[in-house]
Amino acid sequence: MITALLLFWPALAALLVLLIKGQGAKKVAFVAALVEFALSLFALSGFNAENGGTQLALNFPWIESAGISFSIGMDGISILMVLLTTFLVPLIVLSSFKHDYKNPNVFYALILFMQTGLIGVFVAMDAFLFYFMWEVALIPIYFIAAVWGGENRIKVTFKFFVYTIFGSLFMLAAFVYLYLQTPGIHSSDVNAFYQLALSSGEQSWIFWFLFIAFAIKMPVFPFHTWQPDTYTESPTQATMLLSGIMLKMGIYGVIRWLLPIVPMGVSQWDELVLILAIIGIVYGSIIAIRQRDLKRLVAYSSIAHVGLIAAGIFTLNEQGLQGGVIQMLSHGINVVGLFFIIDIIFSRTNTREITSLGGITQNAKALSIFFMILLLGSVALPLTNGFVGEFLLLSGVFQYNYIYGAVAGLTIILGAVYMLRMFQGVMFGTKSEATESFTDLTMNEMAVLIPLVIMVFWIGLFPNTFLSISEPAVINLLSIINR
Amino acid sequence: MTSIILLSVFGIANLFIGFMKSKRILLPLALLFLLIVFAVNLFSWNDTQSYFNNMLTIDNYAVAFTGIMTLTTLLLLPFSQRYVREGDSNLAEYYSLLLFSLVGAIMMVSYENMLMLFVGIEILSIAMYVVAGSNKKSLRSNEAALKYFLMGAFFTGILLFGIVLIYGATGTFNITEIGAAQIATGGVMNTMFILGLLMLLIGISFKISAAPFHFWTPDVYEGSPTFFTAFMSTVVKTAGVAAFFKLMAAAFAASYAAWFPTMIAITVLTLVVGNIGAVIQTSAKRMLAYSSISHAGYLLMSLVAFNEKSASSILFYSLAYATASITAFGVLMLVSDQKGSDKYEAFNGLGRTNPLLAFAMTVSMLSLAGIPLTAGFFAKFFVFSAVLQESSMLWLVVIAVLLAAVGIYYYFRVVIAMYMQPAENYEKIQVSGVASFTLIFISVLTILLGIAPALVSDIL
Known part of the structure; x- marks a missing residue:
């Protein structure tokens, strides 16, 4: 029941927000998102972390004659993703307080509506419900990005939209095929899919149908071309939603709906996927080094980070998968923090060009500290959250093949290069015209950054809080994969 | 049967009421007539009856499609407000023609005898030829009427020729008997039969504007007054596809192997022509014309799938498509x-x-594009799962999926224009109360069916 409440509360709140005129909408949206966070904590309190199966489940028929049910529930991986979502959405809403978007009621209603889609993706235990929620999450973010975005928004967001729909239609076709393979009156339940005995040839093409959908969402090289432009042109809140949470839909999709369903297909193609992922790491990093626009730089760094996560989960060992899960949390937190800091800098200086910034440390001590912590988390310094995930992921990749591991390990060095270069250019040096009268953080901005920074250290120092939640689920999943 | 009689009577009554001075009563009256027909039609549910020595059979299939077509017309009528406002002197005739053509449409979904199919198509079409040219002072409207009439008459001839050849080969017009005749001969068929079948296929393909018999569609749809274009692309198409499937299921199930290659070629071609054609249009109306061709393609997909899921997927698709199109x-x-x-x-x-x-239009575009939360998604879903019952047809679904992604491109151009493009002047568009109500009703219906498709998908 709590799962259903988690799922529908944001949608209900969205309707409520829609009715509010003026800038009061943001406050209501913030409160609604906080309530959602509290609900998710309540769900966590009722969650048995030692059990690897689906819990807090709810199941009733949706299209009865077709065996399609409205089946939701959470295992250790799902609940972490849900917590990430419910933790980040209030912060994302709070981060927008200094902006006065036009039609605020619609803007915030769309954010909350999208949250329903995101939660739905993470708790859906029925393939068609999953697909449904997958698209429900996409429609609001498209409108947020396309209506409130920057100059080239129309073209860029449209490319993003068509690209992702294109991928997901393949996923739908694969799901329909799988569904028709289930015995008796068909079923689209995730466990029914896990039990299918598919031939290796079938698994091979189903793998690609599913992988294209997820790879576009993550995005994995070479399906990433929509991403940098979309991140740059979207309003910051949309960028945060896209990079912080939505991208995790793709990774989560691989973990739940790809690896266990077509393990033979995975074993045919995992080498290729790993190579693509590692190309993505190196490619994303090198392009990030060359970027002058802060938002684009972080966008490309995100391609590199996601590449490592993809490589890790396709190694199909416990370290890789656990690393993937924890790194999804860390990446979500870090990237949202970084985009927020870029937004702060942009709102004060009206530029995102590294060359026209500099010397901000002299005016803004607090900002510098927060920026530094998030940045170090992002480059995986020990004691920060990024270290835990990348360490596990890299050790997973090393177990798979040490050469791949070595190349993937470049991410740490290259990551340090572009991140520190950015920090140096923006924060140190002499003040530029734009940063002459830079003011330090406001209380509101602090309120967003403090929870993020706490999480950077929490995950960095006590990763077991989170790893222990996902571990039984990961082991359970691996046993299904190796059946 | 009651609905056919009622519609004919109401149509004539409408003509006479048109002599009255005030035109204001016509719209409410026409709506009332259709509501009555819609309600009366439902009483025939689960009560299969044959009429006129087996010329017509009103079964659940007929009732379901009659319901959809009546509902579609009912929802369409409020948009005739312009004619009401301008005091168009022919308003009563327009309504009557629509009611009469609905009679033809109902005959097309309940025929048991191929002659009734022919009569139904003719009743429907002749009314359409007239209304296509109802904008008498417009060159495009006249062109549309002429083109539609000439092409329509030509293809009706082909259809009739097909019926006659089938009669020659089997000795009957009754579709069940035609089906039985093939089984009796063990599926062996002579050239006359094959030729007749092919001509039937071509004749009906024209009516539902399937490629390569679609060339009239964009011009006629664009030239006709939009109000009647909407009727053509919804009711006429629904009737055509429902008649087509009924014919194939009852009369030509045994010769599936003979017509399958032709139909699959027509289907793929229709999908490609419709979707690619729509992309290059600059006029939204012409885009919708091509989009209606592409939707004929999706409907034909469930026809070529030809299994127990086909009928209900055609029904759901027709409903989703018709409401969104209105x-x-x-x-x-x-x-x-x-x-x-x-x-x-x-x-x-x-x-x-x-x-x-803008919101109603967005919902309708999302539905036509097949995005979840709208009826259009489940419509496509049911069609795809009908086709995938045969795993050898996977390739067809792949093509359809790719083209559905293309579809998003042109539907979203409208959405982008509405929300993101700046306008030259921000002038509010006047909408009558009843039209607003209809738009809200359709949007709610579309979303409702997008969340709970079982309301309709399971009835057949």
Whole structure:
């Protein structure tokens, strides 16, 4: 029941927000998102972390004659993703307080509506419900990005939209095929899919149908071309939603709906996927080094980070998968923090060009500290959250093949290069015209950054809080994969 | 049967009421007539009856499609407000023609004898030839009527020729007996039969504007007054596809192997022509014309799948498509009447001036594109799962999926225009109360079916 409440509360709140005129909408949206966070904590309190199966489940028929049910529930991986979502959405809403978007009621209603889609993706235990929620999450973010975005928004967001729909239609076709393979009156339940005995040839093409959908969402090289432009042109809140949470839909999709369903297909193609992922790491990093626009730089760094996560989960060992899960949390937190800091800098200086910034440390001590912590988390310094995930992921990749591991390990060095270069250019040096009268953080901005920074250290120092939640689920999943 | 009689009577009554001075009563009266027909039709549910020595059979299939077509007409009528406002002297005739053509449409979904199919198609078509040219002072409207009539008459001839050849080969017009005749001969068929079958296929393909018999569609749809275009692309198409499937299922199930290659070629071609054709249009109306071709393609997909899921997937698809199309054409009508253009640019800024219109249009575009939360998604879903019952047809689904992604491109051009493109002047579009109500009703229905498709999908 709590799962259903988690799922529908944001949608209900969205309707409520829609009715509010003026800038009061943001406050209501913030409160609604906080309530959602509290609900998710309540769900966590009722969650048995030692059990690897689906819990807090709810199941009733949706299209009865077709065996399609409205089946939701959470295992250790799902609940972490849900917590990430419910933790980040209030912060994302709070981060927008200094902006006065036009039609605020619609803007915030769309954010909350999208949250329903995101939660739905993470708790859906029925393939068609999953697909449904997958698209429900996409429609609001498209409108947020396309209506409130920057100059080239129309073209860029449209490319993003068509690209992702294109991928997901393949996923739908694969799901329909799988569904028709289930015995008796068909079923689209995730466990029914896990039990299918598919031939290796079938698994091979189903793998690609599913992988294209997820790879576009993550995005994995070479399906990433929509991403940098979309991140740059979207309003910051949309960028945060896209990079912080939505991208995790793709990774989560691989973990739940790809690896266990077509393990033979995975074993045919995992080498290729790993190579693509590692190309993505190196490619994303090198392009990030060359970027002058802060938002684009972080966008490309995100391609590199996601590449490592993809490589890790396709190694199909416990370290890789656990690393993937924890790194999804860390990446979500870090990237949202970084985009927020870029937004702060942009709102004060009206530029995102590294060359026209500099010397901000002299005016803004607090900002510098927060920026530094998030940045170090992002480059995986020990004691920060990024270290835990990348360490596990890299050790997973090393177990798979040490050469791949070595190349993937470049991410740490290259990551340090572009991140520190950015920090140096923006924060140190002499003040530029734009940063002459830079003011330090406001209380509101602090309120967003403090929870993020706490999480950077929490995950960095006590990763077991989170790893222990996902571990039984990961082991359970691996046993299904190796059946 | 009652619905056929009632509609004929109401149609004639409407003509006479048209002699009265006030035209204001016509719209409410026509709506009332259709409501009565809609309600009466439902009483025939689960009560299969044959009429006139087996010429017509009213079974659940007929009732379901009659319901959809009546509902579609009912929802469409409020958009005739322009004619009401301008005091068009022919308003009563327009309504009567629509009611009469609905009679033809109902015969097309309940025939048991191929002659009734022919009569139904003719009743439907002749009314359409007239209304296509109802804008007498417009060159395009006249061209549309002439083109539609000449092509339509030609293809009706082919259809009739097909019926006659089948009669020659089997000795009967009754579709069940035709089916039985093939089984009796063990599926062996002579050239006359094959030729007749092919001509039937071509004749009906024309009516539902399947490629390569679609060339009239964009011109006729664009030239006709939008109000009637909407009727053509919804009711006429639904009737055509339902008649087509009924014919194939009852009469030609045994010769599936003979017509399958032709039909699959027509289906793929229709999908490609419709979707690719729609992309390159600059006029939203012409885009909708091509989109209606592409939807004929999706409907034909469930026909070629030809299994127990086909009928219900055609039913659901028709309903989803018809409701979304009414909104699309209805909003287009309102916008182009005021702005004098049916290009995409006419929609610019609609999100700001008329949030309701823009929202309804968005829902309808999402539904036509097949995005979840709308009926259109489940429509496509049911079609794809009908086709995938045969795993050898996977390739067809792949093509359809790719083309569905293309579809998103042109549907979203309207959405982008409404919400993101700046307009030259922000002038609010006048919408009557009943039209607004209809738009809200359709949007709610579309979303409802997108969440709980079982309301309709399981009835057949």
